Amino acid sequence: MTTLTLGKALNEGMRKAMEDDPKVLIMGEDVGKLGGVFRVTDGLQKDFGEQRVIDTPLAESGIIGTAIGLALRGYRPVCEIQFDGFVFPAADQIITQLAKMPLRSLGKVKLPVVVRIPCGGGIGAVEHHSESPEAYFTHTGGLRVVACSNPVDAYTMIQQAIRCDDPVVFFEPKRRYWEKAEVDTSADAAGWTPFDQAQVVRPGTDLTLLAYGPMVKTSLEAAAAAEEDGRSVEVIDLRSLNPLDIERVEESVRRTGRCVVVHEAPVYNGFGAEVAARVTERCFYNLEAPVLRVGGPSTPYPPSKLEDHYLPDLDRVLDAVDRAFAF
Amino acid sequence: MTAEAPRGAEAPPELVQLLTPEGERVEHPDYDIDLTPEEIRGLYRDLVLVRRVDLEAVALQRQGELGLWASLLGQEAAQIGSGRALAETDMAFPTYREHGVAWCRGVDPVNLLGLFRGVNHGGWDPAEHNFHLYTIVIGSQTLHAVGYAMGIQRDSAEAATIVYFGDGATSQGDVNESFIWASVFNAPVVFFCQNNQWAISEPLEKQSRIPLYRRASGFGFPGVRVDGNDVFACLAVTRKALADARSGQGPVLIEAFTYRMGAHTTSDDPTRYRVASELEAWKLKDPIERVRAYMFKNQIADQDFFDAVDAEADELGRDVRKRCLELPDPGPLAIFDHVYAEPHRLMDEERAQFAAYLEGFEG
Numbered sequence: 001m002t003t004l005t006l007g008k009a010l011n012e013g014m015r016k017a018m019e020d021d022p023k024v025l026i027m028g029e030d031v032g033k034l035g036g037v038f039r040v041t042d043g044l045q046k047d048f049g050e051q052r053v054i055d056t057p058l059a060e061s062g063i064i065g066t067a068i069g070l071a072l073r074g075y076r077p078v079c080e081i082q083f084d085g086f087v088f089p090a091a092d093q094i095i096t097q098l099a100k101m102p103l104r105s106l107g108k109v110k111l112p113v114v115v116r117i118p119c120g121g122g123i124g125a126v127e128h129h130s131e132s133p134e135a136y137f138t139h140t141g142g143l144r145v146v147a148c149s150n151p152v153d154a155y156t157m158i159q160q161a162i163r164c165d166d167p168v169v170f171f172e173p174k175r176r177y178w179e180k181a182e183v184d185t186s187a188d189a190a191g192w193t194p195f196d197q198a199q200v201v202r203p204g205t206d207l208t209l210l211a212y213g214p215m216v217k218t219s220l221e222a223a224a225a226a227e228e229d230g231r232s233v234e235v236i237d238l239r240s241l242n243p244l245d246i247e248r249v250e251e252s253v254r255r256t257g258r259c260v261v262v263h264e265a266p267v268y269n270g271f272g273a274e275v276a277a278r279v280t281e282r283c284f285y286n287l288e289a290p291v292l293r294v295g296g297p298s299t300p301y302p303p304s305k306l307e308d309h310y311l312p313d314l315d316r317v318l319d320a321v322d323r324a325f326a327f
Numbered sequence: 328m329t330a331e332a333p334r335g336a337e338a339p340p341e342l343v344q345l346l347t348p349e350g351e352r353v354e355h356p357d358y359d360i361d362l363t364p365e366e367i368r369g370l371y372r373d374l375v376l377v378r379r380v381d382l383e384a385v386a387l388q389r390q391g392e393l394g395l396w397a398s399l400l401g402q403e404a405a406q407i408g409s410g411r412a413l414a415e416t417d418m419a420f421p422t423y424r425e426h427g428v429a430w431c432r433g434v435d436p437v438n439l440l441g442l443f444r445g446v447n448h449g450g451w452d453p454a455e456h457n458f459h460l461y462t463i464v465i466g467s468q469t470l471h472a473v474g475y476a477m478g479i480q481r482d483s484a485e486a487a488t489i490v491y492f493g494d495g496a497t498s499q500g501d502v503n504e505s506f507i508w509a510s511v512f513n514a515p516v517v518f519f520c521q522n523n524q525w526a527i528s529e530p531l532e533k534q535s536r537i538p539l540y541r542r543a544s545g546f547g548f549p550g551v552r553v554d555g556n557d558v559f560a561c562l563a564v565t566r567k568a569l570a571d572a573r574s575g576q577g578p579v580l581i582e583a584f585t586y587r588m589g590a591h592t593t594s595d596d597p598t599r600y601r602v603a604s605e606l607e608a609w610k611l612k613d614p615i616e617r618v619r620a621y622m623f624k625n626q627i628a629d630q631d632f633f634d635a636v637d638a639e640a641d642e643l644g645r646d647v648r649k650r651c652l653e654l655p656d657p658g659p660l661a662i663f664d665h666v667y668a669e670p671h672r673l674m675d676e677e678r679a680q681f682a683a684y685l686e687g688f689e690g
Contacts, residue, residue, distance in 0.1 A: 072474070
């Protein structure tokens with residue numbers, strides 16, 4: 001067991017993947033000598049060289065486009081997009097090329113490309129540095145979209161994403177980069193939870209809280225607070241957004257009868273809408289209340305002095321829990 | 328240049344040309360080529376056969392058998408010349424008009440029709456032919472070619488990539504990013520721009536104030552303009568660019584100065600945006616006629632050869648037509664195939680639901 005921050009766990013996971021497979025490459029802006037603006041790739045270029053840890057020109061479309069070419073040549077590139085709001089210049093390559101090329105080839109082409117995106121707010125950043133663009137990518141067939149929430153998952157899920165033969169958009173909750181946990185880096189990968197599975201991170205009987213990425217921690221805190229009010233809240237970390245592990249969610253909601261989905265992204269047309277619709281379809285006769293959603297307003301991400309109001313916090317989640325019990 | 332002036336009626340002075348429109352062989356100080364009569368007959372045959380495939384595809388579209396076709400008429404020399412310059416290990420990245428390059432790489436022409444008939448989005452194995460899938464989003468493939476070339480570098484392989492795009496694509500961000508990437512990583516890639524003068528209805532002057540090949544200098548690598556209707560020159564220039572790239576000298580931009588004789592695709596009507604005199608001027612530069620004239624004058628082939636090639640072309644046209652009509656429609660559940668390489672529960676769920684729905688109509 002080693003105590004690792006989430007950021008360091010990602011670093012260790014990538015290091016392991018690079019040791020295991022010489023075809024794994026890291027690429028992005030500032031990923032080399034600087035080690036990334038969050039230092040997630042710290043030391044990798046020093047140990048693996050400039051041919052495998054590639055400092056790229058400052059152009060996101062170019063990062064993804066050339067990663068596709070490298071993947072066509074048999075490499076497994078892991079691309080870093082510096083911040084969530086900067087993924088849009090690369091959106092064309094991700095959506096029209098990365099996601100669709102395997103289908104275009106009737107399966108003859110595989111594109112094992114990972115697109116790492118530090119996502120979400122809460123770090124007092126300027127505009128375009130705090131967004132949650134997951135719905136754009138979960139809406140795109142051909143991509144897998146996952147979000148880690150803790151160091152253990154960060155370590156395992158990044159390796160699973162790199163090993164996967166499909167393109168993976170990998171969200172990292174940037175305000176959780178410094179959260180620590182014990183990680184067993186010697187555990188056999190065969191025993192890891194598959195990265196397309198959701199996980200019950202706190203069992204409960206009265207309500208199911210569904211969260212992913214940065215909101216898992218907030219939801220766990222809310223569940224602990226709710227317990228003081230005598231409410232047993234189950235928390236599920238969805239982990240995989242495409243595909244969604246609806247069976248695990250369904251099993252939980254059938255037992256609890258209440259469901260709240262929590263994310264940072266705007267609620268309107270957000271990922272929570274998909275979850276709520278699916279839960280309703282599958283658990284209609286078990287539900288004691290409508291599936292409620294907690295998320296951001298349908299506005300651009302606000303200036304950082306307002307982000308505490310924008311981001312769902314413990315109280316906002318508990319308010320939704322109260323509303324679910326009020327039906 | 329005004330809209331009324333015939334575009335390209337006179338060859339620009341900086342053009343590399345080895346065979347004049349009249350079929351006269353000329354020398355160029357930097358580019359020479361020594362072709363055997365057999366090789367010249369081979370190039371001529373390629374030119375005629377791909378034109379025949381193209382004509383058949385246009386006819387199939389007009390008869391409702393293809394949803395769309397992007398004709399290569401007029402660009403045969405640029406494609407055959409560059410395509411025949413490729414070594415087997417080189418990788419080509421096309422747009423959606425590179426039927427001649429596909430021919431050189433051994434892709435069955437019927438596979439190209441599949442995309443335009445709507446039975447698939449591509450469907451050949453890029454690794455089998457070293458010819459990538461057609462790319463419809465303008466300029467996207469230039470970055471793929473550079474990335475692939477970076478892979479060649481990491482493999483220490485003796486190979487290069489060539490990427491095809493049009494004059495309109497040079498306005499795209501991706502193309503400019505690919506120039507930067509290729510330059511700073513010294514990637515073994517040849518950028519082959521077929522300047523056919525028109526991006527649908529937009530003329531070249533809506534894309535650039537300078538000749539396109541000169542763009543390369545701003546990115547730090549050589550650019551050259553070649554007569555795109557001269558198959559000898561296209562072969563010689565591309566051969567040299569690929570050799571330079573393979574030997575570590577970095578990227579080259581080739582601008583093949585040519586003309587799209589037909590419409591952008593079968594969906595548009597060039598008479599709305601260009602004058603007839605322009606087309607007439609370019610007809611005099613026909614890539615096939617000039618080789619034919621050269622071969623006649625130099626007794627490289629006799630009438631029997633030309634008749635045999637024409638007969639082969641007709642047979643190819645019939646074959647392409649027949650097999651196009653025989654292309655089976657995919658079954659409805661094919662929608663869910665090949666979206667992901669590994670098992671994906673949403674695909675499984677939706678496939679099962681759709682299958683159950685379809686079964687409801689049976690019995």
